[in-house]
Amino acid sequence: MTRIDVGDGEDARQGLVTLVVTVVEILIDTxxxxxxxxxxSGELSDEEIERLGGQLARIEAxxxxxxxxxxxxxxxxxxxxxLDGLVTDAIDQLHEDPGVVSGPGYSVFGGExx
Amino acid sequence: MTAxxxxxxxxxxxxxxxxxxxxxxxxxxxxxxxxxxYCLVRADDDATFDxxxxxxxxxxxxxxxxIGAVVHDCDGLYDSSDLEQIKRWLVRHQVTVDExxxxxxxxxxxxxxxxxxxxxxxxxTWLREEYDLLERxxxxxAAHWEYRVEVVETEPIGDDRLLEHDDELRDLDRRIDDAxxxxxFLLEKQYDQRIAELRAARRESLTNDLTDRLDDxxxxxxxxxxxxxxxxxxxxxxxxxxxxxxxxxxxxxxxxRLTLLAHEDEEGEIGSILEDVASTDGxxxxxxxxxxxxxxxxxxxxxxxxxxxxxxxNP
Numbered sequence: 160m161t162r163i164d165v166g167d168g169e170d171a172r173q174g175l176v177t178l179v180v181t182v183v184e185i186l187i188d189t190x191x192x193x194x195x196x197x198x199x200s201g202e203l204s205d206e207e208i209e210r211l212g213g214q215l216a217r218i219e220a221x222x223x224x225x226x227x228x229x230x231x232x233x234x235x236x237x238x239x240x241x242l243d244g245l246v247t248d249a250i251d252q253l254h255e256d257p258g259v260v261s262g263p264g265y266s267v268f269g270g271e272x273x
Numbered sequence: 274m275t276a277x278x279x280x281x282x283x284x285x286x287x288x289x290x291x292x293x294x295x296x297x298x299x300x301x302x303x304x305x306x307x308x309x310x311y312c313l314v315r316a317d318d319d320a321t322f323d324x325x326x327x328x329x330x331x332x333x334x335x336x337x338x339x340i341g342a343v344v345h346d347c348d349g350l351y352d353s354s355d356l357e358q359i360k361r362w363l364v365r366h367q368v369t370v371d372e373x374x375x376x377x378x379x380x381x382x383x384x385x386x387x388x389x390x391x392x393x394x395x396x397x398t399w400l401r402e403e404y405d406l407l408e409r410x411x412x413x414x415a416a417h418w419e420y421r422v423e424v425v426e427t428e429p430i431g432d433d434r435l436l437e438h439d440d441e442l443r444d445l446d447r448r449i450d451d452a453x454x455x456x457x458f459l460l461e462k463q464y465d466q467r468i469a470e471l472r473a474a475r476r477e478s479l480t481n482d483l484t485d486r487l488d489d490x491x492x493x494x495x496x497x498x499x500x501x502x503x504x505x506x507x508x509x510x511x512x513x514x515x516x517x518x519x520x521x522x523x524x525x526x527x528x529x530r531l532t533l534l535a536h537e538d539e540e541g542e543i544g545s546i547l548e549d550v551a552s553t554d555g556x557x558x559x560x561x562x563x564x565x566x567x568x569x570x571x572x573x574x575x576x577x578x579x580x581x582x583x584x585x586x587n588p
Contacts, residue, residue, distance in 0.1 A: 191459070191462050192466070194459055194462075195466065198456075198460075198463070199463065208455065208456050208459060209454075209455040210455060211455065211459070212453075212455030212456050212457070212458040212459040213454060213455030213458070214455070215455075215458060215459070216454070216458040
């Protein structure tokens with residue numbers, strides 16, 4: 160299982176910034192997807208599209224700047240990778256047959272356990 | 274080997290003790306005398322077999338009516354907190370099963386640390402009692418082996434090539450050029466999404482096509498998880514190095530991992546299908562085998578004898 164470690168002491172601040180930026184990035188991704196969907200569906204006027212896109216572009220630029228300033232670019236990438244893995248694991252586990260025992264074990268046939 | 278004669282009899286040959294991995298050490302069953310089982314083979318009653326087994330024990334074959342059990346004498350489970358020791362045991366187990374396969378044809382392998390209480394006579398009794406099931410399993414698997422296939426995308430298909438073949442991408446590309454800044458930003462996002470979609474679709478269709486084609490020549494094809502959960506086999510293969518053991522080793526992304534059960538006569542046909550795939554730009558195919566049919570062996574001794582229990586055959 161993935162553990163999110165924000166560290167302690169001086170590391171704690173950077174760890175926390177990494178975590179917050181990661182969560183905000185995921186939120187922005189979702190907003191961008193939704194914006195693309197609305198643009199595609201014809202719900203928005205051209206001006207609305209332009210304004211929405213401009214706002215999202217500025218937010219993304221701000222976040223990128225923040226990541227550089229705080230030196231958390233790699234940390235955010237790693238955490239997002241870990242979270243992807245976490246989700247993949249969770250999906251795999253849903254598909255797995257819970258009855259199958261894997262991992263090292265042993266089998267003893269016959270006789271009584273002493 | 275201290276072989277205390279034991280009065281343990283094979284009262285319940287179907288009973289299997291299988292606690293989960295890492296179970297409490299105090300709970301492990303004690304065994305005064307037992308036979309460590311490697312595999313079952315088709316063997317005449319006068320057949321002999323020599324090999325060096327787990328923990329350097331001398332291995333022999335015990336036969337009954339055309340079925341041979343490849344065994345060594347033991348008086349306890351093989352358990353150790355020393356990972357290197359366990360790796361050595363596992364390798365000896367697999368090498369012994371491989372050697373038995375070379376000597377007698379397709380073996381029906383047992384999992385590591387499968388032990389039958391009692392002596393050679395008890396093994397024969399068990400073979401007799403389970404004869405129908407064992408005979409059927411051996412017949413079904415005769416001359417069939419397990420093969421493993423891994424398709425790795427060493428170079429993802431370039432954006433340019435996707436653009437060439439997709440109207441939607443071309444349309445987005447044109448609109449981005451003409452759009453205002455904000456709109457272009459969203460269109461670029463849409464472009465990226467489309468690229469990701471096309472890549473995923475390409476991977477899926479490659480995997481499905483390959484599975485279908487292999488299905489025609491193999492008896493069974495199973496898809497495995499894209500990255501192996503255990504890295505032990507890679508560790509051993511690379512002489513104990515612990516690097517480069519995860520699914521994505523930096524030299525590409527695994528598109529699919531398949532395991533198949535096929536007749537040995539079909540090996541060439543499978544090879545040519547895989548060569549075909551490997552000739553695709555940016556794809557690499559890793560093919561291993563023949564292995565004993567670990568994944569396709571019924572879970573003997575369990576109540577449901579048709580169940581199959583996956584195992585990793587890579588030594």
